[in-house]
Amino acid sequence: MGLFLACVISGILQGGTFALVSLALVLVFRSTGTFNVAGGEVMIIPILAVAMWQKAGLAGWLGVIIALTLGALLSLGLFFIVLRHTIGGDHMIGFVATLGVAAVMDAVISLWFGSNRYDLKIPGVPRGTIRFLGIGVSEADIAVGVVAYGVCITMLLVMQYTGLGIRIRATGQMAALASQRGINVRSIYYGCWALAGALGAFAGLSYAATNIVDSNTVVLGLAALPAIILGGLDSFTGAVVGGLIIGLFQAFLTTYIGGQYVTPGTYTILFLVLMVWPSGLFGSRIVERL
């Protein structure tokens, strides 16, 4: 029983990180129609950079702010330089372009950070363990989880109920129309990409708060892909729910069967979802018109 509970808790907490990355990906997909496979790289570069600088004496909170800013700038730069030109065109072009960007960023990560491993110190993260329903859970995990889900839910509320959220969704659906209604489409695009980058960096920080990071951490981004397909590519709620489910799945898989099954297992889920219900749990159906 204790093991099961530990699984559930760690799965939920891990899912928070996935949910953040997934939200970032869905955000750019909803606003500009781009499927960004380079999300993991955009997420990890600020984290590694700040970790490297921290070793050289960078202060804690400043590091957090720099990480978020770097994430936003990197994402914005990616959009501005490359993906701006793919809007309105075939989705495949943007997809392939992000693959190219991912390759470039992977190379940069290997060149700059090599095989170094970093232990990022994030201020405000508690140490210590508490007992919950008979098992020990680290306070850090809980704090990180709470904050991560807090951000997720805030994002969901913003997207659903605020004027900004409505404008973002309108721009994504029909940019020409939105523009006519006075929405500044360009700044929505830039804002969404910057926000997505900050969200990704935040996800990276939440992971780094309780884990060692190195150039391999980029695989976190890869886990988000099954999460958003499961949740529905164009659904913010789906991103969070998908991230949660994948987090739970990975936790149970690691504990009860074995850690080496995690990646193939997660992608088998992706495969099954695509075969059986491609639009995912909350996504809208894809239709090809003759």
Add this chain to the structure above:
Amino acid sequence: MSDDPLLDNTAEVGLFKGARGPAPVVVESVGVRFGGLIALDDVSLRVPTGELTAIIGPNGAGKTTLLNAMSGAFRGQMVGRVMVSGTDVSGWRTWRFAAAGIARSFQHPPLIDSETVLENVMIGLHHSLGYNNLQTVIRPAWCNKRERQMQSLGMAALEFVGLARIANSVVGSIPYGARKLTDLARALVSSPRLIMLDEPTSGLGADAREDMSRILTSVLATKMTTLIVVEHHMDLVRAVANNVVGMQAGRVLITGSPSDVLDSDVFLAAIVGRSG
């Protein structure tokens, strides 16, 4: 033998030569839904063999959906029957329709932009003069002969619609009207028993509509195929159609000869929003 040079041309090179003749078409109580939206509601039609039947109606009336239903796009999602030459084709897989002599054109012509006009037209002959991969490997000379046959038939179709001059032009670089004609030639090249044209003149000017009118009349004159044409331009309908079917909101409102339908009160009252 008429004295129209076009007809003589086709008789020589094989377009509609030796074809099986026009197919009788009957649509029985066809219905199509997309989730909560009813696109076609209990549509029944008897399409006169060898004649040109125009389908008219406002946007959203279900005209294109009807064509899609009759060319196999909704297998399994459709109620009712579509009978072509007495055979129920409703349950057929989409790609069998071409082999049965059913061809169509599209509102926005799906062509291969990187290929030539002639290559695009030759696609219409895959089911009749085509060959499979095994034959490609073991009988290359025979396949080359088939290719040449397809080329000459393709050229015949292009001459029929007046595009022979640009047969070797890349589709990506030709004007929109030429794209529509390429789509039409692709439908004609297989000498089909039933041709369905979806807004063949949309996006074209008055001169082009004149050309299209002449082409459709020529096709009719071969007496070798049944035509169903979705159209918005009433002058074209009056000029070439033998019968008219008026649709609205997924239903058939009225059928009859062009003058019956187009001058009727029902039509004038109900079918608003016609363009051009």
Add this chain to the structure above:
Amino acid sequence: MRSTALTESVEEATPALRTDLATRLRRQSVWFGIIGLAIVTLLFSEVLSGLSLYTYNNVLLACLGAIALTVLMGTGGQASIGNSAFLAIGGFSAVYVDRSGLPIALSIIAGTAAAGIAGMIVALPAVRIRGFYLALCTVALFFVVVYVVQTYQHNTVGDSGFFVPSLFASKGAHGAQQYWAWLLFAILSLCILFARRLMSGVFGRSLRMVRSSEKAAAVLGVNVPKLKVTVFGITSAMIGLQGALTLYFIGSLSSDSFTLALAIQYLAMVVVGGADSILGAVIGAALIVSMPTWIPSIVTDIAGSNIGRNDGPFISEMLYGGLLVVFVLASPTGLAGLLRKSYNKIVNLFLRPDGPVKVPANVDPDTSA
């Protein structure tokens, strides 16, 4: 011939089926390519050092995978990042058969067949999904395949990987490379001829129609599921052949050489070289496979600082990643397309003094050769 209002606005007329010299030459372009390849192979095998010849042989091997991917993605429009997975299947199936003591030819056939069958299985989701969803399926396949071969390797020989006697090793280091060069030339030539047949005629047109619009292709009589299974099966088999041959070329095999980055490399070869074009695949393969050898010295010349041998692959990755981005955005026909345009310009200048003729960018109306 009657002309209509529609066609009067189109430029210069062309005779229906051209037979002028320039077009006749273009129709036989495959043979020119193969002869050219033979000449290059002859030259390189005599002149180059063992190491450079090794790179050349790697290029020839990569051409197999690049040509397969260009037929699948360029002609057929089926997005795939699966080259890595099929290479692994080819290599590991071959090593499995090899360890059973069977002759090399059988293990190569096994690798090819296994990859082909895997390709046909991947085609099953392809029947219902397309675009980047299909690409994601191939990524899923990749992770599952990597897991399987990793486990197999771990349970049999451990993490150091498999070692097989390299073919032609008895001829010495340089001699082996020469033998390989001619063997690979022969195999590649056959594959080029085969791919050419696939890309032209009925099959090629069906593939391109499916690429353009699947629903319309079906209405026009193309059995779309069967086509997808066929093209996936054939192209995956070709990639598997490359994988099996690579096993005997390098003499070793380990699961960690199969990465997503490798698959992206092949994507870059096709996009940068030019999709739906054998010439494009060859150019792309030559460019990207040879990159790690000439990049470090160029970067050192430009940047001044000494770039280690180890960094070569990473700088290459940056370069081909960047090229992939630039070409997918700006130049869909790739380097081969640019070459073709230049060829047409030169031809128009010298062989057609009466004025330009609209020459098709990508195809020959006749399928001979």
